[in-house]
Amino acid sequence: MTAHRTKHLARLVLSLLAGFLLAGTVATTAGASTTEDGYRFWGYYQWSNGQWAFSQKGADAFVPADGGVEGWRFALGGAKPRVPRAAGDFEAICGKTPAESGKKRVALVIDPGTPEDALAGETPGEATGTCVVTAPKSTGAQVLAAAGPVRIEKGLTCGVSGYPAKGCGDQVKNIKVPATDAQVTLKIDAAVGSSAPASAPAKQDESSGPWAVLIIAAAVVVLLAGGGLLLNRRRSAVK
Structure with missing residues (x-):
């Protein structure tokens, strides 16, 4: 009986060990994969707690x-989200745009991605940051449309703003997704939707214009008169 139990336990241990080894082999093989099937598309994100999060709702x-x-990123994406390559710094994007009563300010980050993400013949532009001043109930889609044309x-x-010119969520086989993306510096564009008056260059005070002309004219007359008087005195002295 004891020998039978010993054999049974030995078989059980060997079976468990084989299972663990097989599981480890499968996990190692899956982790070593560097390619996957994915899509080329604009991803929609929100900046939350110091990082980008894929939006759980449509724009x-x-x-x-x-x-x-708000953040938008064009990229070749698979299981791992490809987030915008710049931080969502509200102060850097909207800090110089004054708040307005009855409106909200939303910082918008648009990242067209890298040349590796682009379609053949397309060249991505710079990543930009734009402060959008809009109605309180404006959706993410309306915020994006306020900054430029959107192809739906x-x-x-x-x-977004003409990029890319064609294609939409196309499937791509065997894509290679980098572990990380190098960060970029945003090009801050002018705010849109703001009704705050733009600062105008200082104008010259025109109210003193006529008086200045009269004073100059009087000075010229005095100088001419003085010159004539001096000339007459010299002539008299010669005689």
Whole structure:
């Protein structure tokens, strides 16, 4: 009986060990994979707790709050989200745009991605930051549209400010997704939707213009008269 139990325990231990080894082999093989199938598309994000988070709602359903930061990134993406390559710094983007009563300010980050993400023949532009001043109930889609033209196909955001010119969520086989993306510096564009008056160059005070002309004319007359008087005295002295 004891020998039988010993053999049974030995078989059980060997079976468990084989299972662990097989599981480890499968996990190692899966972790070593460097390619996957994915899509080329504009991803939609919100800046939250110091990092980008993939939006849980579509841009036409999400309403960003006043002081919120929206992000869009064009990339080849698979299981791992490809977030904008710059931080969502509200102060850097909207700090110089005054708040307005009855409106909200939303910082908008648009990152067209890298040349490796681009379609053949397309060149991505710079990543930009724009302060959008808009109505309190404006959705993420309306915030994006305020900054430039948006190409929509079948309910998907396919192009932003003309990039890319074609294609929409196309599937791509065997993509290689980098572990990390190098960070970039945003090009801060002028705010849109703000009704605050732009600072105008200082104008010259025109109210003193006529008086200045009269004073100059009087000075010229005095000088001419003085010159004539001096000339007459010299002539008299010669005689």
